Amino acid sequence: MLRSIAAVGNDSEFGEPRREPALERVEKSVRPAVLQAISSIQERYFEPITLAELASEVFVSRFHFSRMFAEATGVTPGRFLTAVRLFEAKRLLLTTSLNVSDIVCSVGYSSVGTFTSRFSRAVGMTPTQYREPQVAELLVAISPTFQRLPPLRTLRAAGRSCASLQTGSGVLSLQLDMPRGAAPADTLVGLFADPVPQCGPVAFGGMANMNSGELTIHGVPAGRWTAIAVAQHQAGTAGPRFSIGYSPVQVAPHGQSTGRVGLRAPASTDAPIAITLASKQSPFTQRMLAAQRPHLRAVA
Template identity: 80%
Template sequence: MIRPAVLTAIKLIQDRYFEPLTLDELASEVFISRFHFSRMFAETTGVTPGRFLTAVRLFEAKRLLLTTSLNVSDIVCSVGYSSVGTFTSRFSRAVGMTPTQYREPQVAELLVAISPHYQRVPPLSALRGAGRNCASLRAGTGTLALQLDLPAGLPAADVLVGLFADPVPQCGPVAFSGAGAMYSGELRLTGVPAGSWTAIAVARHRVVGAAGSWFSIGYSTAQVAAHGLSTGRVELRPPAPTDAPIAITLASRQSPFSQRMLAMQRPALRAVA
């Protein structure tokens, strides 16, 4: 059961992310001590209040970069940062490209987004153009077979699975794979670096006769060996209000897909901080 205090705090973050919110303010709004609130929030959402707030701010910054012509300084102010330099450094470090580079067409084309108000999975034809790896040069030798348990009663779905170093990723996965018209079953990821990763699966269920699509999402920890076959399982469910928003692109300055695009424009691009 989701605790009402956590839902209230999440609603406050979503409504006031552009303000200089602090942990003490959030705790006082739900009448809980700072220590108890922080522990309760992390137990419910999997991340601290501060990381949830950062996820909301970066999600909104990405949305504005991709869907508006606002300049970066206006976006900085609208998502709760006071310094363009600080925002640019944090954004570049987290995302792997500068805010200006994030406006390249391929970023939007290969965007994966899940939030309470917006869900998107790129078409599988676009994913094939992205290559095997994205956002990382850490090509590995492991193979991961993931059993995906999709929600019962929903139609087949286009499914995308990525492996991330962070449970709330801001840049692309170290490896990914996708499948169309899939029910529950196995999906394999190859070229995976050895280590412990967060597997995130997103499914878009196409409902005949309905406007739009239904989405489901699932998280799990995957241990991948350097060689041979590793296994794991992800159980998908409808998005929940306690899920931190995710917006990652499979286009990257480091991937073969985006290197071709960037080669023609390199003189005009700034280096990532």
């Protein structure tokens, strides 16, 4: 399901992703030291990497390195490393039968208890719950080497059982600007409390075969959110097959709010994201709870 980001630059069976001219321009504007540090994180995320080590590798001070890294990626080096480790942990949970302790060691954590607590707090599910089939079925993945968007019909079928959805009275109308030359796309926009989310959105909306235009999301809680747009374009044009966009939005408690998101091809400076729209209370979990209830009543 998720392809390992560690495969970048190694002997990967998936090959190199097609590079877009616009993406090349984005990456040329990033300082080589940042790109080198990102490459080092991707190759060594399972090691105990420190900020001092990353800064020394690119011959700058820790303060200067942290500042220019955040300017290029939008997050600190530590948060970027955590995003890479959790992305890989989710990949292993979904695609292998490795036990949790083996996964913990392979993604750079030394304690199963610490990893489980951090994973559960960030994702909203335990590692074991994350292995339920519905999690993979409703997975959204964004990285430079792998992108996935669940079919919109699957999301519609899931309805209000999607994870993290909150009740709100706001309406958000977003103007989505697709990349130049891009074909129509199945598009999903989620609103998140974190710019590098690990759990589901507070609200989302989608549209099939969409060009640049407006997408409206209803039932949005009031507050300041990060809108993340993901578009999977039809084949047959010179434009990208997959594009993404990020933008902060402010939603009023009543009435209609507006925002704008420009989409582009994924870049190496994007922290990888893998979130599921599946609820922790999936059908499997509900069946398990139902099976336990008679026993609990008997004990009482």
